[in-house]
Amino acid sequence: MSLEDLYREVIIDHYRSPRNREPLKHADTRAEGVNPLCGDEVTVELELSEDGSIDAISVRGQGCSISQSSASMMSELVKGKSRDEIEEVVEKFRAMMDLDGDATDVIDPEKPGSVLGDIEALYGVRKFPVRIKCANLPWTTLAEALERTN
């Protein structure tokens, strides 16, 4: 299965059936992100444990399949992770979407999904640079939510 096909199926699935959408009752932190160029919106809410790991996450928003599936897949990826693990994932995602770098340093195109799971489907977005901001939106919003706890 080519990465492009993966892109299509996984993305549409997360777009249609976004995970972790339920608002949190006792969120410790939250942030809202908007992509002013296309109007896409993402809200991230987090419940954190003492040590800073993510106990629960809610992502909601509206926008294209790229931003909304990215939000959904991100929520699955970071839930339950420690602060260090999150930082590692964030860095890998950033590297994967960085057109100045070579994503194959991070992920293995031969074994799609082996490093970051579903969200590697967004690798295909590199072919549409104008949409990279969409893929990144939930991640920058997550970063902002985490920053607010510092």
Place this chain on the structure above:
Amino acid sequence: MSLEDLYREVIIDHYRSPRNREPLKHADTRAEGVNPLCGDEVTVELELSEDGSIDAISVRGQGCSISQSSASMMSELVKGKSRDEIEEVVEKFRAMMDLDGDATDVIDPEKPGSVLGDIEALYGVRKFPVRIKCANLPWTTLAEALERTN
């Protein structure tokens, strides 16, 4: 003598020694003209007789040799003339400066000065279209002064 030489001598003469510059004590009408593009200024004052002919004229102003000599030469040309005669002169001058027309219908390049006198020196200005407005400024100001008496 070529028209261009005529242009130079007569124009510089009227520029340096403008005629009819004394303000009129009992002007019946006056008008001020400005060329907004270059800032040249001309003031025209007239004393008129009952029948509308020009008994006395004063032209003053500041600006380039074209506008100021045109004013001086115009003042000599119209002084003492009847309303009809002025109209004729104005029309001939207009035709001489009209780039869409052929000035030789009006004046005779073989006999410079034979139709409008000194002011035919301004014929040379046709070669510098941007300066035609300068030559015309005193004339449009005269027209305005006359209009105010109607």
Place this chain on the structure above:
Amino acid sequence: MPSLDTAAIRSDFPVFERLIGGKQIHFLDSGASSQKPSQVLDAMTEFAAHHYANVHRGAYTLSLEATTEFERCRSSVARFIGATSPNEVVLTRGATTALNQIAFGWGGEHLRAGDKILLTTFEHHANLIPWQMVARRTGAQLDFVPFNEDYQFDIDVFEAKLDTDVKVVAVTGMSNVLGTLPPLRQIVEQSHSVGAIVVVDGAQLVPHLGVDVTDLGADFVAVSAHKMLGPTGIGFLWGRMDRLEEMEPFEGGGEMIADVTLESATWAQIPHRFEAGTPAIIESVGLTAAIEYLEALGMDAVAAHDAELTAYALGRLADVPDLTVYGPSDLSKRGGVISFTLGDAHPHDLATILDSEGVSVRAGHHCAKPLVRALGVPATARASFYVYNTTDDVDALLDGLSVAADIFSPSRVV
């Protein structure tokens, strides 16, 4: 018989020589900005290469040539829109600046608390935000005419809202989202009967259907060159002379003054008082060439061509399952702009998928957020036509939409 010889026209537009990803370009975004024919590009280059200098005040040959060309643009615009004099034409940066000049320069001077500014709910931000700013400054109130159930200008609401408190009616000549053509003539007549001035946002109207401003009888019209085959960086404002006389300059600077002391200044004659600073000189040559190009085609033929393509496209789109078109079904009430959504596919995704099929459409709120919100969607995709488009482009759009439909088909859900 087709209205335009599109094969000949397309050969004038170098962009169509290009392939992107091996595919021909099906450019369906002229509503945002049009492509440029080589006649326009060549005229600008030749002028800039051999006849360029700053305009006005220059007593030398190049400066005279440049001034002559610049003023020829003004005359060309006047002829193109049927103005009674070139002096009624103010050359601006574009439609946005023209509308700001009108809103601040006329509205800012003449509106008072209690006055009303009547707009539509489907204005482009360029004909909305300046009025919001001016309303805030003057205390005037905004009010809005909505579209009716067929996405047409709701004339009944307009008549109900029009009273003597209304001092300005500012309305688009053609909606850049719905394609709607408000009944301008009637709007002008009724507005004038209550003493309101009429400002027409002609950014879409004039490139596609032309205008005769004298015949229309409006007070102000704003237009951009870049949507009518011309360059960016230039547009124009037409105003009836008596309204221009009531307008204050929006910007101060060179070329717009009669006299200046350290403390104060008096304004130059109209239109120069509204053109502070060095204008878009090279661009004026391009605008003249664009106007001459459109005049050679004939604006009736341009409008007919748009209408033919629109009818063809709407016919084909009607057969696409789950596709919704937002705009008048009455073809006589709309121009060549088609907004649509396809099922639950987000318009940005549609645009990306269509792009990979060579089809350029715009997706988003099209600088008309209140309208798109009123449509109840986060965004629409929009295809818009111009002189170089053909039914081939529409067919490519339909092919692209079927790729998108396939990707977003429910059966693909894992």
Place this chain on the structure above:
Amino acid sequence: MPSLDTAAIRSDFPVFERLIGGKQIHFLDSGASSQKPSQVLDAMTEFAAHHYANVHRGAYTLSLEATTEFERCRSSVARFIGATSPNEVVLTRGATTALNQIAFGWGGEHLRAGDKILLTTFEHHANLIPWQMVARRTGAQLDFVPFNEDYQFDIDVFEAKLDTDVKVVAVTGMSNVLGTLPPLRQIVEQSHSVGAIVVVDGAQLVPHLGVDVTDLGADFVAVSAHKMLGPTGIGFLWGRMDRLEEMEPFEGGGEMIADVTLESATWAQIPHRFEAGTPAIIESVGLTAAIEYLEALGMDAVAAHDAELTAYALGRLADVPDLTVYGPSDLSKRGGVISFTLGDAHPHDLATILDSEGVSVRAGHHCAKPLVRALGVPATARASFYVYNTTDDVDALLDGLSVAADIFSPSRVV
């Protein structure tokens, strides 16, 4: 050794291929606007022909290419002027619009009755009239620093007038009439010490001497592209980020909003909130090319070349009987602009006579009426230099002046 290889440079400028009336063009009016190298024209044409679309919001290839080029212009400007971030660069229609944006958008918001705006008596109308308008609106007072007996910025008067009522010091970086270079660094330092912001009109300074805005420490700088080898229709405003944050948008429209309802709007991030409407897209490509051209020459070399020609010209002009030069005699205090009069010959006559000898100079008040009035003349003639000028051009000027001197010589009086 000359600073620039003018022969190579001149071959880049197609205008110099041309003869007017059989004569070579000696273009000495770059102070009004510069000529354009083919690098700039070619970049614009190639872009407009094959990569054009409206910027932002477009999800298709052409639109992405256009947006990338447009933003590359912003980065190029930032690099050229030493801005800390491209976000500090607002692309405008030109210096005039930039100065109006600053005067209305910052001054209109922050000035109060009793505040003072300190200008010089030798500002271009573009840096005078907007402040007059804003003073009228806000009740702030204008005050002026004159030039001293050597036509330099009178620093003593400046220091005497600078007090804590002064909220804005707006000063030209280089006078377009006198060539005067005010001591910007000192002005910035002293103005900041009383809490005033400093607005630099960089229209002449930046094309000829360059600038490092971060190093200079001013608050705002305004520049036009057309005076620095670039196209008309574009220029830029640089502002320090904290000042830009204090500035309100001058125009409303598309692309400058975050959210819009029918009643109100919130602004997009800086710099986009200051760029309403479709920007000068094709022109942005030309500005980038112009910057790259100047960078390849090196701004130090450009400035040195101007200085060499100015010294040469002033030397030769000193020998012309009845000729008066208006501008600093201290060469380190002036740029490559020389204003002069010749006896009682009116400057417009000089310009016409010089033009027939192939020499292009400007004559008039140079959009600085209060200054020219203070000089006690109705107008001046002005020669100004740029990268393509040579001592040949200066020699042609001198030859032309001797023709003029002959025509206006007292002996010719009948």
